[in-house]
Amino acid sequence: MKLRDDYRELDEKYVMQIFARDLRIIKGEGAKVWDDKGNEYIDCFAGIAVCSTGHCHPAVASALCEQARQLIHISNLFYVPGQAEFAEQLVNTTGLEGARAFFSNSGTEANEAAIKLARVRTGRKKFVAFVNGFHGRTCGALSMTYKEAYRLPFAPLPYECEFIEFGDLDALTEVVDSSVAAVITEPIQGEAGVLPAPEGFLKGVRDVCTDNESLLILDEVQTGIGRTGKWFGYQHEGITPDIITIAKGIGSGFPMGAIVAREGLSFLPGEHGGTFNGGPLACAAGRATLSVLEGILPDVARKGRLFAEGLSAYNPRQIGLMVGISLGERCAEVQKKCLKAGVLTNCASGSLRLVPPLVITDEEIETAVGVINAALD
Numbered sequence: 001m002k003l004r005d006d007y008r009e010l011d012e013k014y015v016m017q018i019f020a021r022d023l024r025i026i027k028g029e030g031a032k033v034w035d036d037k038g039n040e041y042i043d044c045f046a047g048i049a050v051c052s053t054g055h056c057h058p059a060v061a062s063a064l065c066e067q068a069r070q071l072i073h074i075s076n077l078f079y080v081p082g083q084a085e086f087a088e089q090l091v092n093t094t095g096l097e098g099a100r101a102f103f104s105n106s107g108t109e110a111n112e113a114a115i116k117l118a119r120v121r122t123g124r125k126k127f128v129a130f131v132n133g134f135h136g137r138t139c140g141a142l143s144m145t146y147k148e149a150y151r152l153p154f155a156p157l158p159y160e161c162e163f164i165e166f167g168d169l170d171a172l173t174e175v176v177d178s179s180v181a182a183v184i185t186e187p188i189q190g191e192a193g194v195l196p197a198p199e200g201f202l203k204g205v206r207d208v209c210t211d212n213e214s215l216l217i218l219d220e221v222q223t224g225i226g227r228t229g230k231w232f233g234y235q236h237e238g239i240t241p242d243i244i245t246i247a248k249g250i251g252s253g254f255p256m257g258a259i260v261a262r263e264g265l266s267f268l269p270g271e272h273g274g275t276f277n278g279g280p281l282a283c284a285a286g287r288a289t290l291s292v293l294e295g296i297l298p299d300v301a302r303k304g305r306l307f308a309e310g311l312s313a314y315n316p317r318q319i320g321l322m323v324g325i326s327l328g329e330r331c332a333e334v335q336k337k338c339l340k341a342g343v344l345t346n347c348a349s350g351s352l353r354l355v356p357p358l359v360i361t362d363e364e365i366e367t368a369v370g371v372i373n374a375a376l377d
């Protein structure tokens with residue numbers, strides 16, 4: 001397609017103006033992207049923690065092209081080619097024996113599915129979530145998203161949800177009882193600026209849920225698929241959730257999401273579904289993504305440490321290739337300086353957030369760290 005030079009005017013006229021944006025990125029390869037003026041950037045943002053295998057990984061691109069020539073869409077009323085194969089691959093990454101997957105098209109839809117599953121299987125109506133947690137923008141997921149600016153304009157939301165301070169196990173113990181369908185949490189709060197759960201907290205949440213027969217939904221939309229150096233954040237903690245919600249990195253940028261629920265926890269026919277869920281292209285991208293990441297995963301923790309060591313003067317919070325540095329109001333200015341010097345970063349709730357493709361090279365990390373240090377100085 002020939003790109004037009006008057007894209008800003010076109011955008012303003014025809015696209016709802018939701019995002020403040022400036023650059024037009026037109027090409028990507030690995031951890032590098034290029035704008036329409038030919039400027040090159042090291043991408044430490046990865047489309048908000050999405051491009052796990054890097055931009056346009058050849059294995060993912062080939063899998064998509066090959067599938068597109070065979071079959072682009074077929075209803076879930078038929079067996080979808082490659083869907084069961086992908087489900088097997090995905091369930092194996094969770095380590096949950098007897099678990100099964102349900103596919104969605106995004107992270108918010110994955111959470112929507114998890115919430116519906118918890119509601120329908122427990123028969124309970126109440127949910128518990130955490131201060132500063134983010135779970136998406138559809139009304140169910142929004143009920144569990146903390147930020148009032150996102151939630152209040154759409155009240156009343158469908159689910160009753162109580163918010164507890166992230167890390168306050170005593171408060172959680174007090175609130176969770178036999179009326180609570182599920183507790184939903186991220187293992188590391190991403191949109192809040194990369195805030196890890198305090199040591200032992202997730203284990204405590206697991207115990208509170210077990211004691212009250214409430215389900216534990218772990219939102220691994222941002223932390224999952226290798227981002228933290230293991231397939232999932234909970235695997236650092238030695239706990240098992242009842243439902244894991246997954247999206248972002250799962251398809252290397254092809255839109256997809258999923259939930260994986262433990263053995264015995266499943267939708268019954270008719271309870272949930274979707275026209276596009278787990279389509280042939282999404283599953284092709286997912287299979288290629290997991291295969292590529294298998295080889296990369298063992299090196300993610302080391303690469304993450306390179307960021308942490310390089311930025312140590314600024315007290316980074318780092319788990320795998322997820323890094324946050326608290327900056328407050330300075331964040332936007334630092335982000336701008338990085339951009340000017342050829343590094344894409346992001347501000348999340350006043351923290352500089354780095355979530356690069358997992359394929360980022362040591363040299364790219366070194367260059368990015370140099371640019372970020374200079375911007376922070």
Ligand SMILES: Cc1ncc(COP(=O)(O)O)c(C=O)c1O
Nearest residue numbers: 106107108134135136190221222
């Ligand atoms: C933890 C978490 N959950 C859910 C979502 C929503 O995912 P999506 O934007 O794919 O709907 C996000 C997106 O940033 C997220 O970080």
